[in-house]
Amino acid sequence: MVTTLGSVGCDEALSDLTGPTPNLEPTFSSIQQEIFSSGDSSGRPACTNCHNAIGSRFNGLDLSPAVSYSNLVNVPSRGKAGAVRVIPGDPENSYLIHKLEGRSTIAGVRMPLGGPFLETGQILVIRRWIEIGAPNN
Amino acid sequence: MTCSRLVILAAVCALSCPALALAQEDDPDRDLQPSQHDFTVVNLPTTLRVPKYKSAFRVTHRFARPLGQGDFGDLAEDLFGLDSGAQIGLEYRFGIMRGTQIGIYRTSNRTIEFFAQYSGLQQKDNGMFGLDVIVTMDGTDNFSDSYSPALGVVLSRELGSHGALYFEPIWVNNSNQLPSELTDDNDTFLFGIGGRLRVRPTVYVVGEYIPRIGYSPGVDHLTFGVEKRAGGHVFQINFSNNIGTTPAQIARGGFDNEDWYIGFNISRKFF
Numbered sequence: 001m002v003t004t005l006g007s008v009g010c011d012e013a014l015s016d017l018t019g020p021t022p023n024l025e026p027t028f029s030s031i032q033q034e035i036f037s038s039g040d041s042s043g044r045p046a047c048t049n050c051h052n053a054i055g056s057r058f059n060g061l062d063l064s065p066a067v068s069y070s071n072l073v074n075v076p077s078r079g080k081a082g083a084v085r086v087i088p089g090d091p092e093n094s095y096l097i098h099k100l101e102g103r104s105t106i107a108g109v110r111m112p113l114g115g116p117f118l119e120t121g122q123i124l125v126i127r128r129w130i131e132i133g134a135p136n137n
Numbered sequence: 138m139t140c141s142r143l144v145i146l147a148a149v150c151a152l153s154c155p156a157l158a159l160a161q162e163d164d165p166d167r168d169l170q171p172s173q174h175d176f177t178v179v180n181l182p183t184t185l186r187v188p189k190y191k192s193a194f195r196v197t198h199r200f201a202r203p204l205g206q207g208d209f210g211d212l213a214e215d216l217f218g219l220d221s222g223a224q225i226g227l228e229y230r231f232g233i234m235r236g237t238q239i240g241i242y243r244t245s246n247r248t249i250e251f252f253a254q255y256s257g258l259q260q261k262d263n264g265m266f267g268l269d270v271i272v273t274m275d276g277t278d279n280f281s282d283s284y285s286p287a288l289g290v291v292l293s294r295e296l297g298s299h300g301a302l303y304f305e306p307i308w309v310n311n312s313n314q315l316p317s318e319l320t321d322d323n324d325t326f327l328f329g330i331g332g333r334l335r336v337r338p339t340v341y342v343v344g345e346y347i348p349r350i351g352y353s354p355g356v357d358h359l360t361f362g363v364e365k366r367a368g369g370h371v372f373q374i375n376f377s378n379n380i381g382t383t384p385a386q387i388a389r390g391g392f393d394n395e396d397w398y399i400g401f402n403i404s405r406k407f408f
Contacts, residue, residue: 011323012283014316026318128319 017121020044026128027137028069035122036063042116050113061085069136072096080107088134091127100126164188166235167408171335172295175371175404176230176238178331179345179360180382181305184267184293186256187232191408197226197244199380199400206396218399224380242383249280250383260295267293271307275385277314285311285385289327298335305329312388313352322352325388339366343373347387355379355390364402373402 015022020040024030034040036047051063060078062071077083083095091097095106100123102110110117118126129135166188173183176193187193200218215221223245230240236256243249252273260267269291277283289307296302305327312325331345344361362375379391380398 011311012314012316014318017316017319124315124319 019119044116091130171298173301181329181331187238192231195228195404203396287384300334303331309388325351369406
């Protein structure tokens with residue numbers, strides 16, 4: 001009976017939360033493809049429009065697919081002393097999340113620059129990827 | 138239909154209806170039980186049976202204004218929350234057979250709960266305790282999203298006519314409203330503890346504490362209140378750290394132990 005009930009209690013669809021990126025999943029490859037390297041139907045530009053090999057000279061972060069992971073995980077922020085971009089297992093203290101959520105403690109401005117900003121569900125997916133250890137998957 | 142058939146039908150009705158009425162009046166489930174006179178403590182179910190083919194109705198009301206917001210003057214100005222929003226619930230339960238009841242409960246945040254309860258053991262039979270099995274299913278957005286089934290047992294120990302104590306382990310599935318890809322826990326085990334103590338012939342104090350394991354954000358549900366029975370009605374005023382009333386809402390926890398909410402339940406038995 002428990003099994004029957006368990007199967008009845010259907011789970012919510014992740015795509016219902018992630019708005020303009022319905023294929024977004026809490027894996028690095030998905031985040032890279034859906035968020036960093038691509039814009040979406042909300043009008044949000046791809047992060048790599050600015051955060052690329054050339055742009056990194058100015059803003060210190062290259063999110064191009066080949067180097068993105070090694071530039072994020074356990075890497076100190078250049079913009080704010082003491083902050084670490086992604087701390088595996090700790091989304092709350094990962095500076096990437098602070099910048100995406102636009103917290104008052106960030107240096108500079110909320111990302112993506114000028115918006116549209118990521119929706120709550122999209123940020124939840126990135127938080128979850130960090131929470132499960134920020135694997136390079 | 139011929140006249141003779143009508144006569145036979147009338148005779149059958151005349152003979153059977155009094156017998157049916159007599160059988161219903163003999164049903165001990167219709168008797169008042171001073172130790173547990175209602176179908177819930179505050180939110181937790183009791184082991185009180187709904188007599189066969191009889192029913193009961195309940196209104197739950199939880200004011201959404203925290204009592205600690207502002208000073209007492211602010212609270213009085215808002216008439217203890219009357220001017221604020223509230224979560225209201227309407228419940229109807231029906232005895233489909235002896236010892237088995239089903240019901241539907243709808244709260245004003247568009248959650249609908251269907252439930253069924255089977256009375257497995259009664260204390261009057263074994264002298265020890267009563268035991269019911271409950272099955273519920275919550276669905277948000279008018280039962281179109283976030284379905285949370287629950288399965289549990291209700292253990293009751295009646296204290297003569299002085300009241301009753303309850304222990305209710307309940308498993309709630311899909312209590313987390315996030316997709317499973319974003320969560321570790323999607324089940325909550327509730328360990329409901331409740332009690333009803335008769336302090337005057339028709340006046341009771343009630344309380345519930347519901348610790349949880351598994352997915353358990355916020356704080357554990359805690360509530361207490363006082364109630365008065367008047368004929369087939371029970372009027373209860375209660376104070377809770379949570380405005381949730383269904384198993385899934387309780388599994389999702391209260392906001393803060395500093396925030397308390399006033400509320401009331403009104404129930405009516407139709408027997």
